[in-house]
Amino acid sequence: MNIMRLQNIRRLLLFLGLIATTLASAEELGRLFLTPQQRTQLKQGQQLNIEKPVIESLTVSGIVQKHGGERTVWINGVPQIAGKSDERAPESVPVAIPGQAQPVRLKVGEKVLINPQAPEQ
Numbered sequence: 022m023n024i025m026r027l028q029n030i031r032r033l034l035l036f037l038g039l040i041a042t043t044l045a046s047a048e049e050l051g052r053l054f055l056t057p058q059q060r061t062q063l064k065q066g067q068q069l070n071i072e073k074p075v076i077e078s079l080t081v082s083g084i085v086q087k088h089g090g091e092r093t094v095w096i097n098g099v100p101q102i103a104g105k106s107d108e109r110a111p112e113s114v115p116v117a118i119p120g121q122a123q124p125v126r127l128k129v130g131e132k133v134l135i136n137p138q139a140p141e142q
Contacts, residue, residue, distance in 0.1 A: 079116055080132040086111070 055063070082095035086106055094103040094114045103114050115124035118135060125133050 076135060078132050078134050079118070079127075081114060081116065081127045081129050084112070084114055084129055 076097070079096055082098050084092055084094050084103070086092045090105040092103040092106055092114070093100050095101070096116060107113075110126060113126040113128045116127050116133065117124045118133060120135075127133060
């Protein structure tokens with residue numbers, strides 16, 4: 022019983038020695054949390070840096086038609102429900118263009134420019 026007690030004391034001393042050396046060599050982390058004013062400044066800076074991506078073109082990346090006729094269309098890599106296919110042109114899909122009254126029919130891989138730039142003179 023005395024031997025077990027001595028072993029436990031040794032383990033405890035070894036453990037305390039390891040903790041003491043770790044704490045002595047550890048660098049201070051500093052302040053982890055900011056003041057309310059600094060948090061507000063960070064939040065405002067993040068909001069100012071948010072820019073909406075300018076979409077210059079729409080590309081049909083893929084069309085998948087389910088057995089019931091419902092289709093999913095990928096436009097610029099984003100899946101969208103397209104409804105049932107047109108029997109006259111099942112390989113294309115109508116794509117609404119901002120600023121235009123009529124949609125444009127596109128096949129997979131085709132691209133339409135939204136705001137084409139005027140040629141430079």
